[in-house]
Amino acid sequence: MNLTGLSHHPIAESSRALENSDGLVREETSGRLREIVQDLQQHQVELEAQNRALQETQAELELSIRRYSDLYDHLPLGYVTVTPEGRILQANLAAAECLQRERSHLAGTHLWSFLDAYDAGRLAAHLENCARTGRHSTIELALRVKDGSSMMVQASSRLAVPAPEGGNQIHLAITDISKLKEAHRLLEDINREQEAFNYSISHDLRAPLVTISNYAGIVMSDHVATLSAEGLTMVQRIQGAATRMEATLKNLLQYSTLAREEIVLGAVDVDRSVADLLVEHRGIIQERQAVITVDRPLPDVRGSAVILSQALANLLTNALKYTEPDKSPRVHISAERRGTNVILKVADEGIGIDLKFHERIFQIFERLHGYSRYPGSGVGLAIVRRAVDRMNGRIWVESQPGKGSCFHLELPAA
Numbered sequence: 227m228n229l230t231g232l233s234h235h236p237i238a239e240s241s242r243a244l245e246n247s248d249g250l251v252r253e254e255t256s257g258r259l260r261e262i263v264q265d266l267q268q269h270q271v272e273l274e275a276q277n278r279a280l281q282e283t284q285a286e287l288e289l290s291i292r293r294y295s296d297l298y299d300h301l302p303l304g305y306v307t308v309t310p311e312g313r314i315l316q317a318n319l320a321a322a323e324c325l326q327r328e329r330s331h332l333a334g335t336h337l338w339s340f341l342d343a344y345d346a347g348r349l350a351a352h353l354e355n356c357a358r359t360g361r362h363s364t365i366e367l368a369l370r371v372k373d374g375s376s377m378m379v380q381a382s383s384r385l386a387v388p389a390p391e392g393g394n395q396i397h398l399a400i401t402d403i404s405k406l407k408e409a410h411r412l413l414e415d416i417n418r419e420q421e422a423f424n425y426s427i428s429h430d431l432r433a434p435l436v437t438i439s440n441y442a443g444i445v446m447s448d449h450v451a452t453l454s455a456e457g458l459t460m461v462q463r464i465q466g467a468a469t470r471m472e473a474t475l476k477n478l479l480q481y482s483t484l485a486r487e488e489i490v491l492g493a494v495d496v497d498r499s500v501a502d503l504l505v506e507h508r509g510i511i512q513e514r515q516a517v518i519t520v521d522r523p524l525p526d527v528r529g530s531a532v533i534l535s536q537a538l539a540n541l542l543t544n545a546l547k548y549t550e551p552d553k554s555p556r557v558h559i560s561a562e563r564r565g566t567n568v569i570l571k572v573a574d575e576g577i578g579i580d581l582k583f584h585e586r587i588f589q590i591f592e593r594l595h596g597y598s599r600y601p602g603s604g605v606g607l608a609i610v611r612r613a614v615d616r617m618n619g620r621i622w623v624e625s626q627p628g629k630g631s632c633f634h635l636e637l638p639a640a
């Protein structure tokens with residue numbers, strides 16, 4: 227450190243005092259001088275350490291900025307920062323690519339220039355809402371790009387941390403969903419065709435089957451005397467197969483109707499639905515000497531009474547069916563509230579289901595047993611799942627072989 231220019235510095239003062247002093251004072255002054263020099267050296271060491279720490283922090287900061295810019299620029303997702311009025315402040319490379327503009331030309335441009343009037347209005351309302359409520363939300367838009375074509379994108383908006391210069395800023399993450407939309411449309415077309423096909427097959431095939439079954443019945447009742455024992459067995463088999471096929475087609479028709487029909491959702495009185503269900507099934511309940519218990523009152527749900535009854539009927543008949551033949555079925559129907567939803571439970575003490583089949587049984591035609599042991603078509607649970615889907619709910623089973631099954635049906639509370 228250079229002290230020569232510092233006329234009022236303690237060291238300079240001490241030196242001057244030293245020059246002008248006699249022996250004793252000179253000694254005192256030089257002692258003080260040494261202390262000051264030591265202090266100064268100590269300060270200098272501390273300053274150098276602080277300086278080094280500062281340089282390291284600055285290097286880290288620069289590295290973080292480089293990393294952030296690299297990440298921002300090369301995100302596989304368009305990212306733009308806009309004012310609530312839609313003026314672009316900043317955009318990353320993916321956004322520039324998506325909007326088919328040079329990035330340097332984007333700042334200052336309005337997002338509206340990439341949209342038609344309809345979408346511009348929707349986006350304006352979306353940004354205004356984001357700025358006002360601070361809520362994260364998404365919107366689908368058709369971007370008009372340079373070559374005149376349009377691209378479907380999903381924009382997710384989020385309010386940015388307040389900028390030092392003031393005023394709200396909104397980050398928009400833009401994802402190209404045109405391929406997804408196209409695939410979705412294609413899938414919907416295929417599904418519609420498939421459903422129309424299923425519907426006509428199951429509908430048109432039922433009539434000839436009913437005829438076969440009826441004629442087999444007539445042959446057995448009116449011509450039994452002229453039939454050999456073997457002939458009678460064969461006609462019985464024909465009728466049995468026709469009846470079975472008819473039941474499958476009836477279920478298939480129900481399954482495809484569920485996908486096609488318009489459904490109006492509203493409050494459903496589950497207590498009433500279950501009471502009606504038990505009356506409708508009292509024949510089979512008595513026949514199987516089943517014990518059914520219900521945890522009343524069951525809470526109301528939001529759904530469709532008709533569809534919910536179909537689903538519950540299938541769960542109840544399965545619960546009555548999949549029990550060891552020598553045992554009387556015991557079924558317990560209950561409900562549990564979870565947040566804004568209600569979980570309806572249909573529990574039995576029957577044969578149970580291995581964990582590896584818990585998902586598969588909801589697929590159409592999936593059966594775990596032979597027809598002779600437990601007759602069925604493998605459509606019942608597929609109908610239940612579709613019914614629950616249409617009511618915006620979920621269905622799953624908890625079960626173990628030999629320990630019974632509990633089907634859970636989760637629906638929004640009414």
Ligand code: ADP
Pocket residue numbers: 540544545548574576577578579587592593594595601602603604605606607608631
């Ligand atoms: P199915 O007409 O065969 O009863 P479902 O679609 O209703 O068709 O059920 C599919 C399969 O799931 C059944 O074949 C059976 O193996 C199994 N399953 C359904 N419900 C139960 C239950 N309560 N207990 C045990 N297994 C069941």
